[in-house]
Amino acid sequence: MTRELVKVLAVVGALAALLVIVPNTNSFVILLFTRALVFAILVMSLDILLGFTGLASLGQAAYLGVGAYLTAILATRYQIGLGYDFWLVVVLGVVSGAVLAAVFGLLAIRATGVYFLMITLALGQCVWGLAYRWNSLTGGDNGINLRVRPQFGINLGNEVTFFYLVFGFFAVSLAAMYVLVRSPFGRSLMGIRERELRMRILGYNTWLHKYIAFVIAGAFGGLSGVLWAHTTGIVSPENLVLTTSVDALLMTVLGGAGTLVGGVIGAFIVFGLREYLSTVVPWWQYVLGGVYVLTILYLPTGLMGIPARVRQRRTRVKEATAERKLAPVPH
């Protein structure tokens, strides 16, 4: 329990540091962190499925897309969500993500493993296709431009203010998901991940558990979409393409699935390499590729697995030395 407390304190400390340091850097860095934090919400939502329930979804971008398109359409067509009603849009975004997941979940949850992967992939592509082809609503390939960020007492057009808002949403999401995975419900999800059959025999309705997890993940995806739309001010089918879902999956794996924060670190690293390093050197893609390959080869549990591996090695060394001490047996 104390170890868990140390972990929580470390995360809180790191976030506090982020909150102090980032606003004092230059505006481009602030923008990057804002983007990474928004995407991190999506990555964490995926982690609930992948890391805690054992369901690898390739369609998570769909929920981001629904939230983002909802925000953009409401703002540009009906001028909703540019004042205090921004909060209404946040709620609607969350609900729309959840509703979409509730529908998709009916189709997807029946499957597991690679079949689940394929179904979520197909559903994600359906949403992409809709965004791409439904010109009158989504602007098709051109997407939708949001020209201003909401203003309600505070002006979110200011990058620093917007960073604080996003940070707030991020922190609340992280806390909420942490509580969720620590709850009895979260425990039973882990049980399903480890051995679904046993859980079913123990009397758990595993389908319902997975379905609820899927809907919750969708809801957080919708939230990230609302924020994503305002981050860059453009929503296009490009946000919904398969690579967005794959990115989320890779970030989770890179940081370490089943840890929540791991995905956040993954998001920071990938955004850092892809959007910051790419402004510095032209060979950033090799670095990104290298990071992926090395992680998969040497850290199958992701970056968050490093402390455990170090501990493991230390105990192994200790055992070895202990054995050596025992070794000189007189013959």
Added chain:
Amino acid sequence: MSRSRRAFGSVLLTGSLAVAMSTAAMAQAQELRIGYVAPVTGIFAQQGKDMVDGFQFYLDEVKHDFGGAKVQFIVEDEQGKPDTAVTKAKKLILQDKIQILVGGLLATTGYALAPVSTADKTVYVVPIAAADDLTQRDLSKYPYMVRTGWSSSQPSHPFGQWACEQGYKKIVTIGADYAFGHEVVGGFQRAFEACGGQIIQKIWPPLGAQDFGPFIPTIRQDADAIFSLMVGPMSLRFPKQLAASGNKKPVIGGGTSYDEFVLPSMGDEVIGHISALQYSAALDTPLNAEFVKKYRAKYGKVPSYYSESNYTTAQMIHKVIADNKGQFPGPEEFVKRLASLKIDTIRGPVSIDDMRNPVQNIYIKKVEKKKMFGYDKDELWNTVIKTYPNVNQFGQFKKDEFLATPVYSRDFPPCKYCQ
């Protein structure tokens, strides 16, 4: 980017030299910071490279000197994604403090970058992104934007008229199903039907389609010609598969179906195909001949319109800055001056209309296999067979009436003669 770093290095070097020589000299050495956004990685990397090369080629030619201003050229990779383009543009504006933002390949990117220019009051010059509405119905939203390239439907308007003059009565269109395709095909349909022609069928294969097998057999047999609008690899596959199907009808198309970006990779099946664009590498003018030869010597390929448009854009920016004694006149004034420019360029005389889109020659071009500019091999060239001088974005139509109709889309203009 190494390029920008090199540029930065040279600026640093000249800077320190100036300090060493005299402080007065340094006060005079002005700097013009141009930020450039193009897809240097990803599936559009090749077009992105052509764009950057075109701009860089001009800078090298004038040794980065715009009438006394030292040009610092900073390239950022947008990776073909509109939101990355926004981030990178923000980086250029906030961190590098650029005065002029240039670039963007896809229409989406144009739509993504234009609001950034408005929000940050930074000049945005659009050399490639051709989305019609940037300089039409949405113009008022983007006071800091000037287009130096073209609008998608601009070549289509004279081309439709040309098709009438050839005696075509019924044409089938087949075009990539996205905004750019809708605009090129839409412009052609409006012009062709305005002079008595009929579009009897519109086929929309998805963007990036590999197999046209499902589409080619549905082309109606009573058509006099086929109008195609392909982009990238689609441009290569469609004529091949069409030829393999035994097609005997004349094939005409939008500029990107046959531009110099794809032409060198095409086979003899495209000989005789006709397209329209504001540039052809086979344009027989001394200015263009020199450009093609020098460009080819340096980069090993014939310049595409991506390169030409960026070369010309650099030239136009140069003219404005040089006319102001090497000073950047401030964003509002720069936009005003660039928008009132009249200049002779490689593609011919160019001026900018009151909606900040170029007025320029549109060339009707026929693919021919021949020798050109003294090269000793037979190659495919886009021979210019007719020139429509000084075409603006509305072509033969009245501006007000044009703007009162919606932007071209899959459903506009409606297909009256389709069955």
